[in-house]
Amino acid sequence: xxxxxxxxxxxxxxxxxxxxxxxxxxxxxxxxxxxxxxxxxxxxxxxxxxxxxxxxxxxxxxxxxxxxxxxxxxxxxxxxxxxxxxxxxxxxxxxxxxxxxxxxxxxxxxxxxxxxxxxxxxxxxxxxxxxxxxxxxxxxxxxxxxxxxxxxxxxxxxxxxxxxxxxxxxxxxxxxxxxxxxxxxxxxxxxxxxxxxxxxxxxxxxxxxxxxxxxxxxxxxxxxxxxxxxxxxxxxxxxxxxxxxxxxxxxxxxxxxxxxxxxxxxxxxxxxxxxxxxxxxxxxxxxxxxxxxxxxxxxxxxxxxxxxxxxxxxxxxxxx
Numbered sequence: 147x148x149x150x151x152x153x154x155x156x157x158x159x160x161x162x163x164x165x166x167x168x169x170x171x172x173x174x175x176x177x178x179x180x181x182x183x184x185x186x187x188x189x190x191x192x193x194x195x196x197x198x199x200x201x202x203x204x205x206x207x208x209x210x211x212x213x214x215x216x217x218x219x220x221x222x223x224x225x226x227x228x229x230x231x232x233x234x235x236x237x238x239x240x241x242x243x244x245x246x247x248x249x250x251x252x253x254x255x256x257x258x259x260x261x262x263x264x265x266x267x268x269x270x271x272x273x274x275x276x277x278x279x280x281x282x283x284x285x286x287x288x289x290x291x292x293x294x295x296x297x298x299x300x301x302x303x304x305x306x307x308x309x310x311x312x313x314x315x316x317x318x319x320x321x322x323x324x325x326x327x328x329x330x331x332x333x334x335x336x337x338x339x340x341x342x343x344x345x346x347x348x349x350x351x352x353x354x355x356x357x358x359x360x361x362x363x364x365x366x367x368x369x370x371x372x373x374x375x376x377x378x379x380x381x382x383x384x385x386x387x388x389x390x391x392x393x394x395x396x397x398x399x400x401x402x403x404x405x406x407x408x409x410x411x412x413x414x415x416x417x418x419x420x421x422x423x424x425x426x427x428x429x430x431x432x433x434x435x436x437x438x439x440x441x442x443x444x445x446x447x448x449x450x451x452x453x454x455x456x457x458x459x460x461x462x463x464x465x466x
Contacts, residue, residue, distance in 0.1 A: 172231035174427050175205040176420065177221055179212040179238050179260075184396040185369065185416050186236075189259065192420025193234065202428055205230075213308065213342045215239045219246045226250045232427035237263035240312040255430040259423045260416075261313040269430045272423050272440045274414045276313045276393075279444040280320025280367075282412045283391045286446050287363045288329045290389040290409035299331035300362035303354050306339040307347060307371040314367040317393050321365050335361070340371070347374035355379075361388055369394040372411075376402050395447070403449055410448045418442060 176193040178186040190206045197204035207225065209217030218238045223246065225233050232255040237243035244264030250256055251267035258271040292298045304321065306314050318337070325332050336354045340346040351374065355361060364379070366372040372392035376399075379388050389409040392399060402408045419442045426436050 171201055171203040172428065172431060173203040173205060173228070174231055174424055174431075175207050175225040175228070175233050176424065177207045177218060177225065177233065177235040179208060179218070179236050181206075181208040183212075183369070185394060185414075188416040189236070189420035189423075192417035192422075193424045194420075195417075196421040196424035200425060200428055202231075202424055204424060209238065211342075212238060215242045219243065222246055222250055226253055230254065231431035232257060232269075234259055234423040234427050236260040237312075239310050240264055240315075241310060255427065257423055257427040257430060259419050261311060263312070270426050270436045270438055270440060272419055272426065272442055273313065274419075274444045275441045276316035277320035277323075279393050279412045279414070280317035280322075280365075281324045282320075282444060282446050283317070283365055283393055283410070284321045284324035284329070286410040286412070286448070287365055287389060287391040288325075288332065290391065291332070291362050294387045294389060295362060297331075298329055301333050301335040301358050301360045302363040302365065303336040303351075303358075303361060304334060304338070304365050304367070305336075305347065305351060305354075305371050305375055306367045307344075307374075308342040308368075309339045317367040318365075321367075332363070342370070344370060344374040347371050348378050351375045351378040355382055355388070359386075361386075363389040363391070366390065366392045368392070369396050369399055372399055372408065373402075376407050380407055393444075400447075400452065403447065403452060406449060410446050412444050413447050414444055415442050 178189055180186045193204050207221050209221060215238045222235060234257045236259045240262060241264050247256055247263050247265045248267045255269045256267060258268040260273050262271060288298050304318055335358055338350045340350055364375055366375050376390055379390060391410045393412045395411050395413045399411055403411055430436050
């Protein structure tokens with residue numbers, strides 16, 4: 147009888163242990179570029195929601211800043227060492243993250259979001275077609291200039307906040323392509339990239355304005371640059387209008403859009419990017435086939451349509 151009871155206990159223990167294993171959630175670290183900006187908070191909010199819906203333990207990680215490339219590499223290496231189901235990462239820098247992702251992918255499925263890296267080892271990359279985002283911005287700036295000056299000609303500038311970021315370079319590429327093909331009377335007189343410091347961006351913009359009396363528009367490839375450029379434009383004393391079109395969004399940019407200081411913003415869907423990143427990572431970890439490239443979309447927001455935009459399309463709305 148005692149043997150039967152003991153055997154029953156062992157069987158029950160095995161059953162309970164199996165149930166515990168079955169109930170253990172897979173862990174997926176989501177490594178973004180920064181924890182403070184509305185854009186990355188929206189990405190993490192989407193990832194968090196996916197974790198809740200899909201039964202995944204989402205670990206939210208980021209370096210000290212978007213420019214802390216070595217910090218992100220260290221986080222990636224530690225993430226691999228924790229033996230998760232998969233890892234989702236937004237590479238902080240194209241070239242520098244290539245080899246670290248190569249090494250990580252030897253041990254775990256790596257899903258990229260937002261930006262590419264110099265690697266072919268990612269199982270999937272979810273990102274806005276940034277070249278297309280630049281094309282949308284070019285058309286938007288041309289329309290804004292036409293409305294302001296009754297013609298589509300004059301000088302324009304391109305301002306970026308940091309070098310070596312694939313997504314920003316691709317936006318500029320798309321912008322340049324459309325101007326060359328459709329708006330040849332718009333001349334790009336300056337193409338400047340700062341070091342991520344808003345103060346430096348403001349200095350660059352002041353120099354561009356001082357050196358060109360016929361500047362009619364500025365394309366800025368990210369929110370950091372857009373805010374700095376808009377500040378300089380708002381403070382200038384001459385009466386000529388400089389139209390601004392940016393890619394990306396946050397609360398302040400939306401306010402500037404509504405106030406008419408910015409002509410348009412091309413927005414992504416960071417919440418959906420975070421959600422789908424976790425969803426694809428979970429599927430890949432189970433051996434399911436996933437698409438190598440997924441376009442997460444982009445659309446133009448202007449003062450005319452900002453009130454009708456879905457909440458998830460403006461990053462700040464996801465994190466209130």
